[in-house]
Each structure stands twice: as C-alpha cells, then as structure tokens.
Amino acid sequence: MNLLYLIGVIAAIAAVAGFWFVWDISRLNRKLLESEERWKFALEGAGDGVWDWNIPQDTVVFSARYKEMAGYTDEDIAANEAAWRNRIHPEDRTQVDAEIRAYLDGVTPAYYNEHRVLCRDGSVKWVLARGMIVSRMPDGTPMRMIGTHADITERKNMEERMRHMAHYDLLTELPNRALINERLQQAVIKARRDKTFMAVMFLDLDRFKPVNDELGHDVGDLLLKQVAQRLLSSVRASDTVARLGGDEFVVLLPAIEQQQDATVVAEKILHALKQPFNVLEYDIHISASIGIAAYPEHGEDEKLLLINADIAMYHAKKDGRNDLRFYMHGMR
Secondary structure, X not given: OHHHHHHHHHHHHHHHHHHHHHHHHHHHHHHHHHHHHHHHHHHHHOOOEEEEEEOOOOEEEEOHHHHHHOOOOOOOOOOOHHHXXXXXXXXXXXXXXXXXXXXXXXXXXXXXXXXEEEOOOOOEXXXXXXXXXXXXXXXXXXXXXXXXXXXXXXXXHHHHHHHHHHHEOOOOOOEOHHHHHHHHHHHHHHHHHHOOEEEEEEEEEEOXXXXXXXXXXXXXXXXXXXXXXXXXXXXXXXXXEEEEEOOEEEEEEEEEOOHHHHHHHHHHHHHHHHOOXXXXXXXXXXXXXXXXXXXXXXXXXXXXXXXXXXXXXXXHHHOOOOEEEEOOOOOO
C-alpha cells in the first residue's frame, strides 16, 4: 500500500512538473512571439517594410508593408530570396548581390544599401535596405538575416533636382558654367593623353539687347530657348552646348581631326542662327559672333582655352559681327 501510494505521489509530482515545464515553454514561446511582433510593429510603424531571410533554406518572410510599398500582395511574392531579387532593378542587382555577400562573408561590418525596385504598376522606387545577421550555426555560418526597406524615392528625386539645378541652366536646360568647365577639363585631359585635338567656341548673340529692351524679357527668354535648340541641332551628340548666362554660349568639340572641323561647325551655327525666329508672333532677326580656340595650339589648359576663345569672339564682333575668328597669338 505504501509502495503504491509512493508511486502515485511520484507520478503526480511528475505530471505537475511536466505541466509546469510545458506551460513555461509555452510562455517563453509566447513572449518571443510577442517580442518579435513588437519589433515588427515598431519598424512598420516607421513606414519600413520588413524581410526575414532563412539563409540555409532560402525562404523569406515579407511583411505586409514591404509588399504594399511596391504594390504587391501575398499572392504576388513567393517566399524565397529569388522573389525579392527579381524585383531589384536589373542595373542594381550586381551591386546588391556584392554588398550582401560582403556582409555575409564578414568583409563589411553592416549591410546598408540604396537601390531601385520594380513596382507592380511598372514604376520604379528607390529603397534604403538595412539588414543584420541574427543567428548563426555552431561553425559561425550565417543562418538568419532580418532587414528593412525604407522608401527613399522622394529624397532621391530631390537630390536629382538639386544636382540638375547645380549643373544646368534653368531657362534653356543646357549645361551651365560649372558643368561646361568640368567637361572642358575632362576633354583637355583626354586630348593630352591621346595626343588628339579639340576645340572650344565662345559665342555671343548679335543684336540681342535691342530685342530684350524693345519686346521685353519674356520674348528675350523665349528667344534664348529657341537659340539653344538650334545650337543643339547644329552639333554632334558627343559635343556640348552650354549657356554661361545672358546671351553667351559655349560649344565644346571634344574631338576634332583638324581646325577645319571646328570651322565647319561654326559656319553651320552661324547659318542656323541667321534664319528668322518667330517668337510670340514676332519675326526676330539676330546673328552671332564666334571665337574659337583649339587645343593645343591656342592653350594647353581649359582656362586658357576659354579665355582665348572669348578674346577671339570679341574680335569677330569688333570686325563686323555674324562671323567667326580663330584665336591668334597677339590678340588682346
């Protein structure tokens, strides 16, 4: 009887212990789940999409916000890494792959990447991707990686607008002084390295001031925009037309065989600008004076070439306008 009683007590204790063990494990799992839900809620509350990558199994869990960001639903995205990768812009995939691999291999201390993603409606968005390894195998091999995607499209668009404003003329959309100086410097470096020739033209419109004074600045601005289009149509795709300000323009010919090539382009420009312009029903007649400086004969750096082209332009204007002049040593 005592033995049976003892066995019964032991069984009861084991049952209770088992119950508490199961309950404790259940409580731990529940706490872990609640914790995971909390951080996911916090991340999505900040507007980020969340992804959870099981690396050995190559399965990925995408949050609702992650999918919504690109216009997708649960049915549209498979739970594997390829589904995410296929939505990366083709031009950015190599870079993303390389940076993830560098992080997984321990080459970089963090995964931080900006790239474009393809949306369901055909549009493209910029995202900032962050990620970290949260668990490893006993040998240190990465096993699980969790990360976020933040939509940075608006910021990228603003950066592009600021970059455009810094390098392009707001009226004509032509490169401005800063950009033409940069391209001219690059052209000189290339010509010096390859032992080739290049030329730069300084162009000033003739009789533009009377148009501005008599017909108003609105007409003058529209005329400058038409002038810009005619200049572009007179040069090659590899050449650059820039507006320095007012009615001053620069044309860069980064590669020519001989000075005669620059003459041909300049004469084409003179002919194009001599044709009448129709602006707000006004027929306007102008022309241009062009100065040309060629590398290396008229200068071996970009600053001197631009100065000498300006000097040559002044002589073309002084000698009667609607003409071109090459820089000559001794011109002042």
